[in-house]
Amino acid sequence: MTGQLTNNKFHRPDIIQRLRNGETILVAEGYMWEFGRRGYLKYGGFIPEVVLEHPDLVESMHEEFVHAGTDVVEAFTYYANREKLRSIGREDELEKLNRTALKIAKKVAVRHNKLTAAGLCNTPLYVPGDDTCTAKVKEMFKEQIKWATEEKVDFIIAETFNDLGEALLALECIKEFGNGLPAVITLTPYGPDITTDDVPIPEACRRLEEAGAAVVGLNCGRGPETMLPLLREVRKVCKGPIAALPVAFRCTEDSKTFQSLKDPKTGEYLYPVDLDSARCNSSDFEKFTKEALEIGVTYLGIxxxxxxxxxxAMAEACGKTPPSSKYTYESSLSHVFGAPEGQKYTRADKIREFMLDIKKN
Known part of the structure; x- marks a missing residue:
């Protein structure tokens, strides 16, 4: 255990110190999509009602990702803002949802001596140059940051921004209301390598870094293969730590984002409910992680x-051995594709032929 227990609280190096010390920080995200896949969250609204309705499942998923190797337990507060809760008639439960998510994340993080992060994200209200909208968005960020600081998170993630202006506003609010907490700010590139307010993504990352973000980079939108080229450009212009958290879908040069992926059989768009047919696999993330590390990415996730x-797979590609590595695939234990040393199973060859549909001449 790396932290020291004093007065029932862990004291650990903060994220900035750990990154400066050369550590690679792993951050598990994707709660929204996984809860949707499991039938506990409505695609379309993407609002984390599961925090209120099944808090035990949220805690369990945090445990699952700690077991798989995350260094950070991020509170499930994505889209837990006033405007999104208002859209489903649950605005009066806004604070309860945020505080519940933060407390669950903190509970799991302390149990395993991990860092805790709060999460902000893009809003449906932001309009560049509209002072009224800006004021509303700032108030939404402010109240979420206030609850996060009161629940004693270690840093704040602000993610999935398409507009540089909104990302800068989130960073400004974290600096103003976050009691000195570090900020990780990530952008989501869609088709072209520019923000929706027409700033090249690398330039936008550079400006966020210069404005005081501890970590800048990319999350969501693009898959492993289509995120890597842009990460190389971001690395060229940013001096500090950069982040990379792709989606787990096989995006291509023709379909750079998972929203634009089509079914090869029907030609229909897969987003959002049919994306399983374009999922990545563990080997994709092993490959992505190694290439990202070569680029100089030190804040990694999915x-x-x-x-x-x-x-x-990502954690192991970083040279880490999380608890779940105990169960990593071992071919020698398979009676068909391996077999323990010195052991030969009589019917294995025939079974393998059937499984692989091998045609012998």
Whole structure:
């Protein structure tokens, strides 16, 4: 255990110190998509009502990702803002949802001596240059940051921004209301490598870094293959730590984002309910992680589509051995594809032929 227990509280190096010391920080995200896949969250609204309705399942998923190797337990407060709760008639439960999510995350983090993060995200209200909208968004950020600081998180993540202006506003609010907590700010590139307020993504990351973000980078939108080229450009212009959290879907040069993926059989768009047919696998994340590390990414994770087995592959590619590594695939234990040393199972060859549909001449 790296922290020291004093007065029932762990004291550990903060995220900035750990990154400066050369550590790679792993951050499991993707709660929204996984809860939707399991039938506890409505696609379309993407509002984390599960925090209120099944808090035990939220705690269990945090435990699952700790088991798979995350260094950070991020509170499930994505889209837990006033405007989104108002859209489903649950605005009066806003504070309860946020505080419940923060307390659950803190509970699991302390149990395993992990860092705790709060989460902010893009809003449906932001309009560049509209002072009235800006004021409303600032108030929404402010109240979420206030609850996060009161629940004693270690840092704040602000993510999935399409507009640089809104990302800068989130950073401004964290600096103003966050009691000195570090800020991780990530952008979501869609088709072109520019923000929706027309700033090249690398330039936007550079400006966020210069404005005081502890970590900048990319999350969501793009899959492992289509995020890597842009990460290389971000690395060229940013001096500090950069982040990479792709979605777990096989995006291509023709379909750079998971929203634009189509079914090869029908030509229909897969987003959001049919994306399973375009999922990545563990080997994809092993490859992505190694390439990201070569680029110089030190804050790594997986966004929408994440699951524990993918995250374990990422952790192991970083040279880490999370508790779930005990259960990593071992071919020698298979009586068909391996067999223990010195043991030969008589019917294994025939079974393998049937399984693989091997045609012998």
């Amino acid at each position: 966004c929408c589509g994440n699951c524990a087995t993918y995250f374990r």
